[in-house]
Amino acid sequence: MSEQLLGSCGPGRLYVRTLGCQMNEYDSLQVLRQFAALGYTPVEDIARADVIFLNTCSVRGKAEQKVHSFLGSLRRLKQANPNLKIIAGGCVAQQSGKKLLDRFDHLDMVVGTSAVNRIGKLFQNLLDSGTRGAFVHEEASFAGFDFELKTAHGSITAPLTIMRGCDNHCAYCIVPSVRGPEKSRRPGEILEEIGLLERSGVKEVLLLGQNVNSYGRGLEETISFADLLRRIVSETGLSRIRFTTSHPKDLTEALMLCFAELGPLCKFLHLPVQAGSDRVLARMNRGYTAEAYLEKVARLRRTCPEIALSSDVIVGFPGETEQDFRKTMELIEEVRFDNLFSFCYSDRPNTRASGFADKVDPETASARLFELQGRQAEITLGKNLAEVGSIREVLVEGPSKASNGQMSGRTSQNKIVNFEAPVSSTGKILEVRIDFAYSHSLGGEAISAGGEKGR
Numbered sequence: 001m002s003e004q005l006l007g008s009c010g011p012g013r014l015y016v017r018t019l020g021c022q023m024n025e026y027d028s029l030q031v032l033r034q035f036a037a038l039g040y041t042p043v044e045d046i047a048r049a050d051v052i053f054l055n056t057c058s059v060r061g062k063a064e065q066k067v068h069s070f071l072g073s074l075r076r077l078k079q080a081n082p083n084l085k086i087i088a089g090g091c092v093a094q095q096s097g098k099k100l101l102d103r104f105d106h107l108d109m110v111v112g113t114s115a116v117n118r119i120g121k122l123f124q125n126l127l128d129s130g131t132r133g134a135f136v137h138e139e140a141s142f143a144g145f146d147f148e149l150k151t152a153h154g155s156i157t158a159p160l161t162i163m164r165g166c167d168n169h170c171a172y173c174i175v176p177s178v179r180g181p182e183k184s185r186r187p188g189e190i191l192e193e194i195g196l197l198e199r200s201g202v203k204e205v206l207l208l209g210q211n212v213n214s215y216g217r218g219l220e221e222t223i224s225f226a227d228l229l230r231r232i233v234s235e236t237g238l239s240r241i242r243f244t245t246s247h248p249k250d251l252t253e254a255l256m257l258c259f260a261e262l263g264p265l266c267k268f269l270h271l272p273v274q275a276g277s278d279r280v281l282a283r284m285n286r287g288y289t290a291e292a293y294l295e296k297v298a299r300l301r302r303t304c305p306e307i308a309l310s311s312d313v314i315v316g317f318p319g320e321t322e323q324d325f326r327k328t329m330e331l332i333e334e335v336r337f338d339n340l341f342s343f344c345y346s347d348r349p350n351t352r353a354s355g356f357a358d359k360v361d362p363e364t365a366s367a368r369l370f371e372l373q374g375r376q377a378e379i380t381l382g383k384n385l386a387e388v389g390s391i392r393e394v395l396v397e398g399p400s401k402a403s404n405g406q407m408s409g410r411t412s413q414n415k416i417v418n419f420e421a422p423v424s425s426t427g428k429i430l431e432v433r434i435d436f437a438y439s440h441s442l443g444g445e446a447i448s449a450g451g452e453k454g455r
Protein backbone atom coordinates (compact mmCIF):
# COMPACT_ATOMS: atom_id res chain seq x y z
CA MET A 1 0.00 0.00 0.00
CA SER A 2 1.41 3.39 -0.92
CA GLU A 3 1.75 6.31 1.47
CA GLN A 4 -0.45 8.39 -0.84
CA LEU A 5 -3.42 6.10 -0.48
CA LEU A 6 -3.75 6.77 3.21
CA GLY A 7 -2.55 10.35 3.18
CA SER A 8 0.86 11.50 4.34
CA CYS A 9 0.25 13.42 7.54
CA GLY A 10 -0.10 11.89 10.98
CA PRO A 11 1.78 11.12 14.13
CA GLY A 12 4.15 8.64 12.56
CA ARG A 13 5.12 6.05 10.00
CA LEU A 14 4.42 2.35 10.21
CA TYR A 15 6.58 -0.33 8.62
CA VAL A 16 4.97 -3.75 8.23
CA ARG A 17 6.87 -6.93 7.37
CA THR A 18 4.77 -10.04 6.76
CA LEU A 19 6.19 -13.53 6.86
CA GLY A 20 4.37 -16.74 6.02
CA CYS A 21 0.90 -17.39 4.75
CA GLN A 22 -1.93 -15.45 3.13
CA MET A 23 -3.85 -15.38 6.39
CA ASN A 24 -0.97 -13.36 7.82
CA GLU A 25 -1.18 -10.98 4.87
CA TYR A 26 -4.84 -10.45 5.64
CA ASP A 27 -4.02 -9.73 9.30
CA SER A 28 -1.32 -7.27 8.21
CA LEU A 29 -3.91 -5.37 6.18
CA GLN A 30 -6.01 -5.13 9.33
CA VAL A 31 -3.02 -3.81 11.25
CA LEU A 32 -2.38 -1.15 8.58
CA ARG A 33 -6.01 -0.09 8.82
CA GLN A 34 -6.02 0.18 12.60
CA PHE A 35 -2.83 2.22 12.58
CA ALA A 36 -4.22 4.41 9.78
CA ALA A 37 -7.13 5.18 12.12
CA LEU A 38 -4.53 6.38 14.66
CA GLY A 39 -3.00 8.60 11.98
CA TYR A 40 -0.05 6.40 10.99
CA THR A 41 1.02 6.13 7.36
CA PRO A 42 2.71 3.07 5.87
CA VAL A 43 6.36 3.39 4.92
CA GLU A 44 8.48 1.07 2.80
CA ASP A 45 11.86 2.13 4.20
CA ILE A 46 12.26 0.54 7.63
CA ALA A 47 14.86 3.14 8.63
CA ARG A 48 12.17 5.86 8.44
CA ALA A 49 9.65 3.99 10.60
CA ASP A 50 8.34 5.11 13.98
CA VAL A 51 6.60 1.78 14.48
CA ILE A 52 7.69 -1.61 13.14
CA PHE A 53 5.20 -4.46 13.02
CA LEU A 54 6.52 -7.91 12.23
CA ASN A 55 3.82 -10.44 11.38
CA THR A 56 5.43 -13.80 12.11
CA CYS A 57 4.91 -17.37 10.97
CA SER A 58 5.96 -20.55 12.73
CA VAL A 59 4.56 -23.19 10.43
CA ARG A 60 8.05 -24.05 9.21
CA GLY A 61 11.17 -24.15 11.35
CA LYS A 62 13.15 -21.87 9.06
CA ALA A 63 10.42 -19.23 9.23
CA GLU A 64 10.78 -19.08 13.01
CA GLN A 65 14.57 -18.69 12.73
CA LYS A 66 13.95 -15.84 10.29
CA VAL A 67 11.72 -14.13 12.87
CA HIS A 68 14.36 -14.35 15.57
CA SER A 69 17.12 -13.05 13.36
CA PHE A 70 14.93 -10.22 12.05
CA LEU A 71 13.95 -9.20 15.58
CA GLY A 72 17.60 -9.34 16.63
CA SER A 73 18.59 -7.09 13.75
CA LEU A 74 16.14 -4.41 14.94
CA ARG A 75 18.14 -3.75 18.12
CA ARG A 76 20.43 -1.45 16.14
CA LEU A 77 17.49 0.67 14.96
CA LYS A 78 16.09 0.93 18.49
CA GLN A 79 19.49 2.06 19.80
CA ALA A 80 19.60 4.76 17.13
CA ASN A 81 16.01 5.83 17.85
CA PRO A 82 14.83 4.98 21.39
CA ASN A 83 11.31 6.26 20.54
CA LEU A 84 10.91 3.55 17.91
CA LYS A 85 8.19 1.04 18.86
CA ILE A 86 8.61 -2.57 17.78
CA ILE A 87 5.70 -5.02 17.77
CA ALA A 88 5.68 -8.74 16.99
CA GLY A 89 2.44 -10.36 15.84
CA GLY A 90 1.38 -13.61 14.14
CA CYS A 91 1.94 -17.24 15.05
CA VAL A 92 5.35 -16.96 16.72
CA ALA A 93 3.97 -14.14 18.86
CA GLN A 94 0.89 -16.19 19.76
CA GLN A 95 3.02 -19.17 20.68
CA SER A 96 5.94 -17.51 22.46
CA GLY A 97 4.08 -14.62 24.15
CA LYS A 98 6.11 -13.14 26.96
CA LYS A 99 9.13 -15.30 26.14
CA LEU A 100 9.70 -13.10 23.08
CA LEU A 101 9.67 -9.99 25.28
CA ASP A 102 12.18 -11.64 27.62
CA ARG A 103 14.46 -12.67 24.77
CA PHE A 104 14.37 -9.34 22.90
CA ASP A 105 14.45 -6.48 25.39
CA HIS A 106 14.08 -3.93 22.57
CA LEU A 107 10.68 -5.40 21.65
CA ASP A 108 7.77 -3.30 22.98
CA MET A 109 4.73 -5.45 22.42
CA VAL A 110 3.72 -8.98 21.45
CA VAL A 111 0.26 -9.35 19.93
CA GLY A 112 -0.91 -12.88 19.22
CA THR A 113 -3.21 -13.89 16.39
CA SER A 114 -6.08 -13.92 18.90
CA ALA A 115 -5.61 -10.23 19.77
CA VAL A 116 -4.68 -8.69 16.41
CA ASN A 117 -8.23 -7.40 15.91
CA ARG A 118 -7.65 -4.87 18.72
CA ILE A 119 -4.04 -3.95 18.05
CA GLY A 120 -4.89 -0.25 17.66
CA LYS A 121 -6.21 -0.06 21.21
CA LEU A 122 -3.33 -2.09 22.61
CA PHE A 123 -0.84 0.20 20.89
CA GLN A 124 -2.57 3.29 22.27
CA ASN A 125 -2.30 1.76 25.78
CA LEU A 126 1.40 1.15 25.16
CA LEU A 127 1.92 4.80 24.25
CA ASP A 128 -0.11 5.99 27.27
CA SER A 129 1.43 3.69 29.87
CA GLY A 130 4.89 3.05 28.39
CA THR A 131 4.56 -0.53 29.67
CA ARG A 132 5.70 -3.43 27.51
CA GLY A 133 3.20 -6.26 27.20
CA ALA A 134 2.27 -9.58 25.60
CA PHE A 135 -1.34 -10.19 24.54
CA VAL A 136 -2.07 -13.74 23.55
CA HIS A 137 -4.70 -15.28 25.84
CA GLU A 138 -7.83 -14.13 24.07
CA GLU A 139 -10.53 -15.99 22.26
CA ALA A 140 -10.08 -15.66 18.49
CA SER A 141 -12.73 -13.34 17.12
CA PHE A 142 -13.59 -11.30 14.07
CA ALA A 143 -14.96 -8.43 16.15
CA GLY A 144 -13.04 -5.19 15.69
CA PHE A 145 -11.70 -5.93 12.21
CA ASP A 146 -12.28 -2.94 10.02
CA PHE A 147 -13.26 -4.07 6.58
CA GLU A 148 -13.18 -0.60 5.05
CA LEU A 149 -9.46 -1.01 4.68
CA LYS A 150 -9.93 -2.55 1.28
CA THR A 151 -11.71 0.53 -0.02
CA ALA A 152 -8.30 2.21 0.04
CA HIS A 153 -6.32 -0.81 -1.04
CA GLY A 154 -6.87 -0.44 -4.79
CA SER A 155 -5.86 -3.91 -5.94
CA ILE A 156 -7.63 -6.25 -8.35
CA THR A 157 -7.51 -9.28 -6.10
CA ALA A 158 -7.99 -9.32 -2.35
CA PRO A 159 -7.75 -11.92 0.41
CA LEU A 160 -10.75 -12.41 2.65
CA THR A 161 -10.66 -14.52 5.80
CA ILE A 162 -13.84 -16.57 6.20
CA MET A 163 -12.71 -18.67 9.15
CA ARG A 164 -9.94 -18.95 11.69
CA GLY A 165 -8.35 -21.81 13.58
CA CYS A 166 -8.53 -25.52 12.92
CA ASP A 167 -10.17 -28.51 14.61
CA ASN A 168 -7.94 -31.08 12.92
CA HIS A 169 -4.88 -32.26 14.71
CA CYS A 170 -2.31 -33.21 12.12
CA ALA A 171 0.62 -34.58 14.06
CA TYR A 172 3.16 -32.13 12.60
CA CYS A 173 1.11 -28.95 12.69
CA ILE A 174 1.33 -26.02 15.01
CA VAL A 175 -1.75 -24.19 13.71
CA PRO A 176 -4.40 -25.55 16.14
CA SER A 177 -2.25 -24.51 19.11
CA VAL A 178 -1.52 -21.00 17.81
CA ARG A 179 -4.74 -20.19 15.97
CA GLY A 180 -7.11 -22.09 18.29
CA PRO A 181 -10.31 -23.94 17.43
CA GLU A 182 -12.12 -23.44 14.17
CA LYS A 183 -14.46 -20.47 13.99
CA SER A 184 -16.45 -19.45 10.91
CA ARG A 185 -17.48 -15.91 10.05
CA ARG A 186 -21.15 -15.21 9.47
CA PRO A 187 -22.07 -15.25 5.75
CA GLY A 188 -23.75 -11.83 5.99
CA GLU A 189 -20.50 -10.31 7.22
CA ILE A 190 -18.53 -11.99 4.41
CA LEU A 191 -20.95 -10.70 1.77
CA GLU A 192 -20.79 -7.22 3.30
CA GLU A 193 -17.00 -7.23 3.06
CA ILE A 194 -17.14 -8.46 -0.54
CA GLY A 195 -19.47 -5.51 -1.30
CA LEU A 196 -16.86 -3.10 0.09
CA LEU A 197 -14.12 -4.80 -1.89
CA GLU A 198 -16.12 -4.59 -5.10
CA ARG A 199 -16.79 -0.90 -4.59
CA SER A 200 -13.02 -0.37 -4.27
CA GLY A 201 -12.40 -2.07 -7.63
CA VAL A 202 -11.61 -5.62 -6.52
CA LYS A 203 -12.55 -8.24 -9.14
CA GLU A 204 -11.32 -11.40 -7.47
CA VAL A 205 -11.39 -12.57 -3.86
CA LEU A 206 -9.34 -15.32 -2.30
CA LEU A 207 -11.37 -16.88 0.50
CA LEU A 208 -9.06 -17.93 3.30
CA GLY A 209 -9.25 -20.47 6.07
CA GLN A 210 -7.14 -23.32 7.41
CA ASN A 211 -9.79 -25.73 6.17
CA VAL A 212 -12.50 -23.90 4.22
CA ASN A 213 -14.20 -27.22 3.43
CA SER A 214 -15.52 -27.37 6.97
CA TYR A 215 -16.83 -23.79 6.84
CA GLY A 216 -20.12 -23.27 8.67
CA ARG A 217 -19.67 -25.58 11.66
CA GLY A 218 -20.83 -23.83 14.80
CA LEU A 219 -22.72 -21.05 13.01
CA GLU A 220 -26.36 -20.43 13.95
CA GLU A 221 -27.59 -20.79 10.39
CA THR A 222 -26.99 -24.06 8.59
CA ILE A 223 -24.60 -23.39 5.73
CA SER A 224 -21.83 -25.39 4.07
CA PHE A 225 -18.87 -24.03 2.15
CA ALA A 226 -20.56 -25.01 -1.12
CA ASP A 227 -23.67 -23.06 -0.02
CA LEU A 228 -21.49 -20.05 0.79
CA LEU A 229 -19.90 -20.13 -2.67
CA ARG A 230 -23.32 -20.26 -4.31
CA ARG A 231 -24.50 -17.29 -2.23
CA ILE A 232 -21.41 -15.28 -3.15
CA VAL A 233 -21.95 -15.99 -6.83
CA SER A 234 -25.64 -15.09 -6.75
CA GLU A 235 -25.36 -12.02 -4.50
CA THR A 236 -22.18 -10.34 -5.78
CA GLY A 237 -20.73 -9.35 -9.14
CA LEU A 238 -17.23 -10.73 -8.57
CA SER A 239 -15.43 -11.84 -11.71
CA ARG A 240 -13.54 -14.53 -9.91
CA ILE A 241 -13.47 -16.45 -6.65
CA ARG A 242 -10.62 -18.57 -5.36
CA PHE A 243 -10.15 -20.27 -2.02
CA THR A 244 -7.56 -22.04 0.06
CA THR A 245 -6.98 -24.39 1.92
CA SER A 246 -9.00 -27.57 1.48
CA HIS A 247 -8.64 -30.68 3.59
CA PRO A 248 -9.07 -33.75 1.35
CA LYS A 249 -11.21 -35.59 3.91
CA ASP A 250 -13.77 -32.75 3.84
CA LEU A 251 -13.94 -32.31 0.06
CA THR A 252 -17.60 -32.99 -0.70
CA GLU A 253 -19.50 -33.87 -3.84
CA ALA A 254 -21.40 -30.59 -3.41
CA LEU A 255 -18.17 -28.62 -3.55
CA MET A 256 -16.96 -30.54 -6.61
CA LEU A 257 -20.20 -29.61 -8.37
CA CYS A 258 -19.55 -25.92 -7.65
CA PHE A 259 -16.47 -26.08 -9.90
CA ALA A 260 -18.61 -27.34 -12.76
CA GLU A 261 -21.57 -25.04 -12.20
CA LEU A 262 -20.28 -21.69 -10.91
CA GLY A 263 -18.69 -19.57 -13.65
CA PRO A 264 -16.75 -17.19 -11.39
CA LEU A 265 -15.30 -20.03 -9.30
CA CYS A 266 -11.77 -20.54 -10.63
CA LYS A 267 -11.01 -24.00 -11.93
CA PHE A 268 -8.20 -24.55 -9.50
CA LEU A 269 -7.93 -26.47 -6.24
CA HIS A 270 -5.09 -26.67 -3.75
CA LEU A 271 -5.57 -30.04 -2.09
CA PRO A 272 -2.69 -30.91 0.25
CA VAL A 273 -1.95 -34.64 0.19
CA GLN A 274 1.24 -34.55 2.33
CA ALA A 275 2.28 -38.17 1.62
CA GLY A 276 1.46 -41.14 -0.60
CA SER A 277 1.93 -43.85 2.02
CA ASP A 278 -1.07 -44.87 4.14
CA ARG A 279 1.23 -45.69 7.05
CA VAL A 280 2.67 -42.15 7.00
CA LEU A 281 -0.75 -40.56 6.45
CA ALA A 282 -2.08 -42.42 9.51
CA ARG A 283 0.84 -41.29 11.65
CA MET A 284 0.27 -37.75 10.41
CA ASN A 285 -3.38 -38.13 11.50
CA ARG A 286 -4.63 -36.91 8.15
CA GLY A 287 -7.86 -38.94 8.16
CA TYR A 288 -7.67 -40.38 4.61
CA THR A 289 -5.78 -42.99 2.65
CA ALA A 290 -3.88 -42.47 -0.60
CA GLU A 291 -6.60 -44.45 -2.38
CA ALA A 292 -9.37 -42.23 -0.98
CA TYR A 293 -7.41 -39.14 -2.06
CA LEU A 294 -6.94 -40.51 -5.58
CA GLU A 295 -10.63 -41.38 -5.81
CA LYS A 296 -11.57 -37.81 -4.93
CA VAL A 297 -9.16 -36.43 -7.52
CA ALA A 298 -10.63 -38.75 -10.19
CA ARG A 299 -14.20 -37.73 -9.27
CA LEU A 300 -13.24 -34.06 -9.30
CA ARG A 301 -11.68 -34.38 -12.75
CA ARG A 302 -14.75 -36.18 -14.04
CA THR A 303 -16.95 -33.40 -12.64
CA CYS A 304 -14.78 -30.56 -13.92
CA PRO A 305 -12.27 -31.77 -16.53
CA GLU A 306 -10.50 -28.40 -16.86
CA ILE A 307 -9.60 -28.16 -13.17
CA ALA A 308 -5.93 -27.64 -12.23
CA LEU A 309 -4.56 -29.06 -8.99
CA SER A 310 -1.76 -28.18 -6.63
CA SER A 311 -0.73 -29.85 -3.41
CA ASP A 312 1.67 -29.94 -0.45
CA VAL A 313 4.03 -32.79 0.38
CA ILE A 314 6.18 -33.29 3.46
CA VAL A 315 9.14 -35.60 2.94
CA GLY A 316 11.15 -37.22 5.70
CA PHE A 317 8.25 -37.39 8.17
CA PRO A 318 9.37 -39.41 11.24
CA GLY A 319 9.47 -43.09 10.38
CA GLU A 320 9.20 -42.53 6.60
CA THR A 321 10.95 -45.46 4.90
CA GLU A 322 12.30 -45.61 1.38
CA GLN A 323 9.21 -47.67 0.50
CA ASP A 324 6.92 -44.98 1.95
CA PHE A 325 8.70 -42.33 -0.08
CA ARG A 326 8.31 -44.41 -3.27
CA LYS A 327 4.55 -44.37 -2.65
CA THR A 328 4.64 -40.58 -2.55
CA MET A 329 6.52 -40.57 -5.85
CA GLU A 330 3.94 -42.95 -7.32
CA LEU A 331 1.13 -40.66 -6.17
CA ILE A 332 2.59 -37.54 -7.76
CA GLU A 333 3.17 -39.56 -10.92
CA GLU A 334 -0.45 -40.65 -10.97
CA VAL A 335 -2.03 -37.29 -10.14
CA ARG A 336 0.38 -35.10 -12.12
CA PHE A 337 -0.25 -31.94 -10.10
CA ASP A 338 0.08 -28.62 -11.90
CA ASN A 339 2.15 -27.37 -9.00
CA LEU A 340 3.52 -28.81 -5.78
CA PHE A 341 4.84 -27.20 -2.60
CA SER A 342 7.21 -29.64 -0.93
CA PHE A 343 9.28 -29.41 2.22
CA CYS A 344 11.46 -31.51 4.47
CA TYR A 345 9.79 -32.32 7.77
CA SER A 346 11.00 -30.22 10.71
CA ASP A 347 9.95 -30.47 14.37
CA ARG A 348 7.54 -27.80 15.55
CA PRO A 349 7.27 -27.29 19.30
CA ASN A 350 4.36 -28.93 21.15
CA THR A 351 3.32 -31.11 18.22
CA ARG A 352 2.83 -34.86 18.49
CA ALA A 353 5.34 -35.58 15.72
CA SER A 354 8.08 -33.69 17.55
CA GLY A 355 7.94 -36.49 20.16
CA PHE A 356 8.30 -39.28 17.59
CA ALA A 357 11.61 -41.04 18.08
CA ASP A 358 12.22 -42.38 14.58
CA LYS A 359 13.39 -39.20 12.86
CA VAL A 360 14.69 -39.45 9.30
CA ASP A 361 18.26 -38.24 9.01
CA PRO A 362 18.50 -34.83 7.27
CA GLU A 363 20.68 -36.06 4.36
CA THR A 364 18.15 -38.77 3.44
CA ALA A 365 15.26 -36.30 3.70
CA SER A 366 17.09 -33.73 1.55
CA ALA A 367 17.93 -36.35 -1.10
CA ARG A 368 14.27 -37.40 -1.23
CA LEU A 369 13.13 -33.78 -1.50
CA PHE A 370 15.61 -33.19 -4.31
CA GLU A 371 14.28 -36.17 -6.24
CA LEU A 372 10.64 -35.19 -5.66
CA GLN A 373 11.17 -31.58 -6.67
CA GLY A 374 13.15 -32.57 -9.76
CA ARG A 375 10.38 -34.85 -11.00
CA GLN A 376 7.65 -32.34 -10.15
CA ALA A 377 9.51 -29.61 -12.06
CA GLU A 378 9.35 -31.85 -15.15
CA ILE A 379 5.63 -32.50 -14.63
CA THR A 380 4.89 -28.79 -14.10
CA LEU A 381 6.81 -27.82 -17.21
CA GLY A 382 5.03 -30.53 -19.18
CA LYS A 383 1.67 -29.21 -17.99
CA ASN A 384 2.66 -25.66 -18.93
CA LEU A 385 3.88 -26.79 -22.37
CA ALA A 386 0.49 -28.42 -22.94
CA GLU A 387 -1.05 -24.95 -22.61
CA VAL A 388 0.78 -23.65 -25.70
CA GLY A 389 -1.69 -22.96 -28.51
CA SER A 390 -4.69 -22.72 -26.19
CA ILE A 391 -6.73 -19.59 -25.60
CA ARG A 392 -7.24 -18.74 -21.94
CA GLU A 393 -9.23 -16.08 -20.15
CA VAL A 394 -6.79 -14.05 -18.08
CA LEU A 395 -7.71 -11.61 -15.33
CA VAL A 396 -5.21 -8.77 -15.80
CA GLU A 397 -3.65 -7.90 -12.42
CA GLY A 398 -1.27 -5.17 -13.59
CA PRO A 399 2.17 -4.62 -15.14
CA SER A 400 4.36 -7.71 -15.10
CA LYS A 401 7.19 -7.76 -12.58
CA ALA A 402 9.15 -10.16 -14.75
CA SER A 403 8.78 -8.81 -18.28
CA ASN A 404 9.41 -5.20 -19.22
CA GLY A 405 6.41 -3.44 -20.65
CA GLN A 406 4.16 -6.49 -20.42
CA MET A 407 1.04 -7.04 -18.37
CA SER A 408 0.51 -9.96 -16.04
CA GLY A 409 -2.48 -11.94 -14.93
CA ARG A 410 -3.73 -15.41 -14.09
CA THR A 411 -5.82 -17.98 -15.86
CA SER A 412 -8.72 -19.55 -14.05
CA GLN A 413 -6.32 -22.48 -13.46
CA ASN A 414 -4.03 -20.13 -11.49
CA LYS A 415 -1.25 -20.03 -14.07
CA ILE A 416 0.61 -16.74 -14.38
CA VAL A 417 0.61 -15.31 -17.92
CA ASN A 418 2.69 -12.36 -19.20
CA PHE A 419 1.56 -10.69 -22.40
CA GLU A 420 1.38 -7.44 -24.35
CA ALA A 421 -1.65 -5.34 -23.44
CA PRO A 422 -2.34 -1.74 -22.45
CA VAL A 423 -2.11 -0.78 -18.75
CA SER A 424 -5.78 0.23 -19.03
CA SER A 425 -6.67 -3.47 -19.32
CA THR A 426 -5.94 -3.93 -15.59
CA GLY A 427 -8.96 -5.52 -13.91
CA LYS A 428 -10.39 -6.85 -17.19
CA ILE A 429 -10.60 -10.43 -18.33
CA LEU A 430 -8.85 -10.78 -21.71
CA GLU A 431 -8.60 -13.73 -24.02
CA VAL A 432 -4.94 -14.58 -24.38
CA ARG A 433 -3.37 -17.02 -26.81
CA ILE A 434 -0.64 -18.97 -25.04
CA ASP A 435 2.54 -18.96 -27.14
CA PHE A 436 5.28 -19.81 -24.63
CA ALA A 437 5.63 -22.03 -21.58
CA TYR A 438 8.22 -21.70 -18.81
CA SER A 439 8.72 -23.43 -15.46
CA HIS A 440 6.63 -20.96 -13.49
CA SER A 441 4.68 -18.96 -16.04
CA LEU A 442 3.26 -18.71 -19.53
CA GLY A 443 3.69 -16.08 -22.23
CA GLY A 444 1.23 -15.05 -24.91
CA GLU A 445 -0.69 -12.45 -26.78
CA ALA A 446 -4.04 -10.85 -25.99
CA ILE A 447 -6.35 -11.60 -28.89
CA SER A 448 -9.58 -9.98 -27.73
CA ALA A 449 -10.97 -8.05 -24.82
CA GLY A 450 -13.30 -10.06 -22.63
CA GLY A 451 -15.81 -8.62 -20.20
CA GLU A 452 -15.22 -7.81 -16.59
CA LYS A 453 -17.19 -10.80 -15.40
CA GLY A 454 -16.10 -14.38 -15.61
CA ARG A 455 -19.68 -15.64 -15.76
Ligand code: SF4
Nearest residue numbers: 166168170173175210
Ligand atom coordinates in the same frame (compact mmCIF):
# COMPACT_ATOMS: atom_id res chain seq x y z
S1 SF4 B 1 -5.76 -29.30 8.65
FE1 SF4 B 1 -3.94 -30.13 9.68
S2 SF4 B 1 -2.22 -29.12 8.63
FE2 SF4 B 1 -4.06 -27.92 8.14
S3 SF4 B 1 -4.09 -26.33 9.73
FE3 SF4 B 1 -5.36 -28.00 10.47
S4 SF4 B 1 -3.98 -29.22 11.75
FE4 SF4 B 1 -2.71 -27.91 10.45
